[in-house]
Amino acid sequence: MVYIFFTAFIAVFLVELAGDKTVxxxxxxxxxxxxxxxxxxxxxxxxxxxxxxxxxxxxxxSIPPKILACLNGATFFLMAAALWRKREERSQAxxxxxxxxxxxxxxxxxxxxxxxxxxxxxxxxxxxxYQVPFLIWGAGTLALMTKGLLAVGVGKGLRHYxxxxxxxxxxxxxxxxxxxxxxxxxx
Numbered sequence: 001m002v003y004i005f006f007t008a009f010i011a012v013f014l015v016e017l018a019g020d021k022t023v024x025x026x027x028x029x030x031x032x033x034x035x036x037x038x039x040x041x042x043x044x045x046x047x048x049x050x051x052x053x054x055x056x057x058x059x060x061x062s063i064p065p066k067i068l069a070c071l072n073g074a075t076f077f078l079m080a081a082a083l084w085r086k087r088e089e090r091s092q093a094x095x096x097x098x099x100x101x102x103x104x105x106x107x108x109x110x111x112x113x114x115x116x117x118x119x120x121x122x123x124x125x126x127x128x129x130y131q132v133p134f135l136i137w138g139a140g141t142l143a144l145m146t147k148g149l150l151a152v153g154v155g156k157g158l159r160h161y162x163x164x165x166x167x168x169x170x171x172x173x174x175x176x177x178x179x180x181x182x183x184x185x186x187x
Contacts, residue, residue, distance in 0.1 A: 007103040008126050008139035011116035016147050021178050023151040024077070025109050031162075032164045033102040036144020039152050041106025046144035048111060054127040069167060069183055076113065076179030080172045110148075113182070119144065133148035 016022070022042075029038050082105055114120075123140040127133045162170075 001132070004126075004130050004132060005135055005139045008123065008136045009143045012119045012140040013121050013146060015026065015122045016144060021076075021181070022110055023143075023147065023154070024178060025113070026148055027108060027155035027158065028174045029102075029106055030152050031159045031171050032168060033070055033105070033167040035097055035152045036151070037099060037102035037105040038155075039148060041103035041108075042110045042148045042151075043141075043145050044103075045107045045110035046148065047141050049120060049135050050140040050144065052124055053140065056131040073179045073183040074112070075106050076175045080175035080179065084130070084168075084172050088180035111157035116128055124136075129144075156173055 025128055026038060119140065123136050127136040130136065
């Protein structure tokens with residue numbers, strides 16, 4: 001069982017790091033919002049996404065790429081709008097987004113994007129092969145949370161070196177570019 005757990009963890013972690021947009025999304029969010037709430041939100045999203053992967057893996061792989069592209073693109077564009085809107089509110093002396101709002105934004109940014117990605121398909125395949133969905137779910141979720149922790153660290157680091165005036169437009173631009181890249185699958 002330990003072998004299966006580590007196999008699932010390493011496989012999902014490596015597949016998720018290779019070309020995954022979630023790292024950029026989370027890092028961008030952490031440049032503007034409280035890291036703790038971002039991590040809670042993304043962790044919950046990771047848990048649910050891995051649960052779906054191991055329980056319904058064969059269905060995830062059959063979702064048409066055009067629908068996935070639209071969902072991914074819409075998520076990134078909504079995230080860009082939310083980050084941009086927070087800029088306007090701050091200029092009106094409204095406090096920064098914290099608590100539940102930051103958690104919900106982080107959850108939504110991760111949960112509604114990257115469906116049927118390499119990590120989910122890897123977890124689904126491992127679950128089907130080894131017939132231990134709870135173990136695969138735990139390893140996959142831990143791999144995603146580790147990736148999320150790395151992304152939070154990058155975002156917090158950027159926050160210390162760059163002023164928010166510079167980071168805000170950069171975070172919005174990253175979200176828009178990721179939205180456009182998500183829609184490029186549409187072809």
